[in-house]
Amino acid sequence: MSALVIDVRGLRKEFTITRKAGRLRRTRHTVAAVDGIDLRVGRGELLGYLGPNGAGKSTTLKMLTGVLMPTSGEVRVCGLVPVAQRRRLAARIGVVFGQRSQLWWDLPLRDSFELARHIWRVPAADHATRLARFRRELDLDDFLDTPVRQLSLGQRMRSELTIALLHGPEVVFLDEPTIGLDVVSKQAVRAFLTELRDRGDTTIVLTTHDLADIERLCRRLVVIDRGRVVHDGTLGALHERYGSRRRVLVELDEQLSAPIELPGVVQESSSANGRLITFSLDGSTTAGELVGRLASVAQLRDISVQEPAIEDVIARLYASSTTPPHPRRSRP
Amino acid sequence: MIADLATSARRSAGRQYPRTRTIAALVVAGFRRYTTYRQATAASIFTNTVFGYLRCYVLLAAAAGSGLAVTAGYTPQQLATYCWASQGLIGVVMIWGWTDLGDRIRSGDIVADLLRPVHPVTSYLAIDLGRAGHASLTRFVVPMVVGAISFDLHTPQRFATYPLFALSALLGVVVCFGCRYLVNAAGFWLLDVRGVNLVWLFGSSLLAGLAFPLHFLSEWPWLVTGLWVLTPFPSILQAPLDVLVERGSVGQLLGVVAGQAAWAGVMLGICWYVQRRADRKLVIQGG
Ligand SMILES: Nc1ncnc2c1ncn2[C@@H]1O[C@H](COP(=O)(O)OP(=O)(O)OP(=O)(O)O)[C@@H](O)[C@H]1O
Numbered sequence: 001m002s003a004l005v006i007d008v009r010g011l012r013k014e015f016t017i018t019r020k021a022g023r024l025r026r027t028r029h030t031v032a033a034v035d036g037i038d039l040r041v042g043r044g045e046l047l048g049y050l051g052p053n054g055a056g057k058s059t060t061l062k063m064l065t066g067v068l069m070p071t072s073g074e075v076r077v078c079g080l081v082p083v084a085q086r087r088r089l090a091a092r093i094g095v096v097f098g099q100r101s102q103l104w105w106d107l108p109l110r111d112s113f114e115l116a117r118h119i120w121r122v123p124a125a126d127h128a129t130r131l132a133r134f135r136r137e138l139d140l141d142d143f144l145d146t147p148v149r150q151l152s153l154g155q156r157m158r159s160e161l162t163i164a165l166l167h168g169p170e171v172v173f174l175d176e177p178t179i180g181l182d183v184v185s186k187q188a189v190r191a192f193l194t195e196l197r198d199r200g201d202t203t204i205v206l207t208t209h210d211l212a213d214i215e216r217l218c219r220r221l222v223v224i225d226r227g228r229v230v231h232d233g234t235l236g237a238l239h240e241r242y243g244s245r246r247r248v249l250v251e252l253d254e255q256l257s258a259p260i261e262l263p264g265v266v267q268e269s270s271s272a273n274g275r276l277i278t279f280s281l282d283g284s285t286t287a288g289e290l291v292g293r294l295a296s297v298a299q300l301r302d303i304s305v306q307e308p309a310i311e312d313v314i315a316r317l318y319a320s321s322t323t324p325p326h327p328r329r330s331r332p
Numbered sequence: 333m334i335a336d337l338a339t340s341a342r343r344s345a346g347r348q349y350p351r352t353r354t355i356a357a358l359v360v361a362g363f364r365r366y367t368t369y370r371q372a373t374a375a376s377i378f379t380n381t382v383f384g385y386l387r388c389y390v391l392l393a394a395a396a397g398s399g400l401a402v403t404a405g406y407t408p409q410q411l412a413t414y415c416w417a418s419q420g421l422i423g424v425v426m427i428w429g430w431t432d433l434g435d436r437i438r439s440g441d442i443v444a445d446l447l448r449p450v451h452p453v454t455s456y457l458a459i460d461l462g463r464a465g466h467a468s469l470t471r472f473v474v475p476m477v478v479g480a481i482s483f484d485l486h487t488p489q490r491f492a493t494y495p496l497f498a499l500s501a502l503l504g505v506v507v508c509f510g511c512r513y514l515v516n517a518a519g520f521w522l523l524d525v526r527g528v529n530l531v532w533l534f535g536s537s538l539l540a541g542l543a544f545p546l547h548f549l550s551e552w553p554w555l556v557t558g559l560w561v562l563t564p565f566p567s568i569l570q571a572p573l574d575v576l577v578e579r580g581s582v583g584q585l586l587g588v589v590a591g592q593a594a595w596a597g598v599m600l601g602i603c604w605y606v607q608r609r610a611d612r613k614l615v616i617q618g619g
Pocket residue numbers: 015016017032033051052053054055056057058059060325615616617618619
């Protein structure tokens with residue numbers, strides 16, 4: 001049985017937006033940035049929290065970490081009420097908000113880590129073990145003595161991850177931790193998060209627009225749009241729902257004498273006199289079965305399998321609900 | 333719940349870790365941070381010293397020209413000490429130019445402070461004490477030495493004056509910190525804090541004992557008493573300066589320091605309360 005680490009019911013956040021309407025008049029609109037979210041996350045889960053720009057992801061994370069007061073709804077993180085028990089919660093969670101820094105701008109990076117030890121009251125031995133591990137996994141040694149303000153973005157993000165995790169938090173909230181990173185840094189961060197996930201005792205909530213992050217890291221995806229959950233499940237379930245298909249490309253020595261007939265297999269195209277064929281599979285037949293059948297009726301030269309493109313399914317999901325957030329109530 | 337049991341083991345480590353060490357580390361960090369601002373420190377020392385000469389000459393000339401009526405019982409040595417010590421204390425209590433908190437509220441970086449398991453007032457105060465420590469070794473010492481070389485300063489007659497002055501200056505820092513924190517915290521509610529800043533600048537420059545010693549107002553005793561009792565301003569500068577030039581008996585000066593301590597408590601209490609209110613209505617700017 002996995003214990004619930006995050007328990008959210010009917011979470012809402014409304015923002016009041018005041019707009020100038022004429023010389024003296026102002027209109028006030030209330031916009032629900034988060035509009036009734038239910039979410040339960042167990043110990044050790046890695047949750048991808050996705051959604052288009054302005055969907056309410058950051059707003060949700062702010063409420064879960066206790067820096068933003070919900071308009072209504074119930075939130076428990078590690079059994080605590082985030083805003084009311086923020087400091088107790090802060091001792092038990094780690095947070096990286098891509099744009100915010102937990103590091104001390106003017107001091108060498110090393111000092112920030114040392115200070116974090118005192119602020120989170122970590123026993124020296126635990127601190128040393130973890131720091132040694134993060135230095136190795138995130139490759140921090142080259143810039144430990146550099147003042148934070150001189151770090152590159154990638155170096156800084158790796159440092160932010162480190163400082164968020166140095167106290168061994170039970171839950172980690174990461175809001176776009178790979179934003180603006182180059183390929184190498186992204187891979188380092190991803191490998192690090194994979195390792196953290198696989199250790200199994202840290203719950204991770206990850207917000208990202210990077211589809212490779214989602215593909216490599218997240219077993220469970222919660223997709224929100226305009227403040228509401230529109231999908232909660234695996235990437236596979238998402239593909240199923242939007243009818244994503246794997247493709248099998250084959251190159252044969254000669255044309256097929258008769259079309260292949262297998263459940264869920266469609267011949268999408270053929271070219272080069274029918275020697276290059278693309279099949280699409282909906283999952284009822286495996287790629288192996290298809291290849292086996294082909295091999296029995298023709299001479300196979302080459303095969304390749306294309307996984308369904310995550311871009312497509314996410315784009316379809318986002319596009320299926322396109323209207324912008326509408327004002328709920330208006331007051332003059 | 334299972335989650336709670338498992339985590340209580342992790343938490344017990346934290347409980348053995350003394351909170352005072354956390355605070356000490358923050359004080360040291362505040363000190364270290366200011367050691368990196370060498371040019372800014374040098375520039376402010378220079379400015380404060382130049383203004384020290386100006387103020388001292390003007391004050392001494394005014395006192396000499398008008399006789400005892402205006403000097404409110406200060407000897408020329410006491411006036412010179414008052415002048416140079418206040419020039420040095422400006423940087424220690426840091427009346428002007430502290431916008432750390434306000435900047436972070438405006439940019440949204442305040443989130444990082446709120447996500448630490450330390451109360452923001454505690455941590456900002458600890459950092460500020462470190463800063464003040466750095467300033468007393470640099471921004472206070474240099475003008476005092478220059479003043480002592482160029483003028484005849486008042487030498488304390490009682491040994492007790494030295495520790496009492498240190499305590500009084502420390503309390504001045506705390507009171508001033510409280511004021512600055514509140515002025516900055518107005519940013520939680522107002523997008524534009526210039527108005528609040530103006531009130532603070534006016535109050536702190538005129539009523540703290542910086543522009544002139546508050547004893548110059550002794551013809552209006554109700555005004556002076558009102559300032560001391562109803563506003564925190566005299567506790568910031570006038571109090572430590574009175575202690576240093578030994579205006580009054582040890583008993584009287586102990587009373588002054590006790591008043592400062594009361595104001596320090598009141599200001600921190602208000603800061604705590606305001607921060608609590610801010611937590612409830614907090615809107616962090618930016619995604
Ligand atoms: N302080 C605020 N005042 C008014 N509206 C806000 C405020 N903060 C956020 N919003 C609105 O709430 C909605 C959700 O914002 P949020 O930052 O949570 O989006 P997001 O999902 O994190 O988007 P992104 O992917 O761009 O980071 C947006 O429409 C935004 O304009």
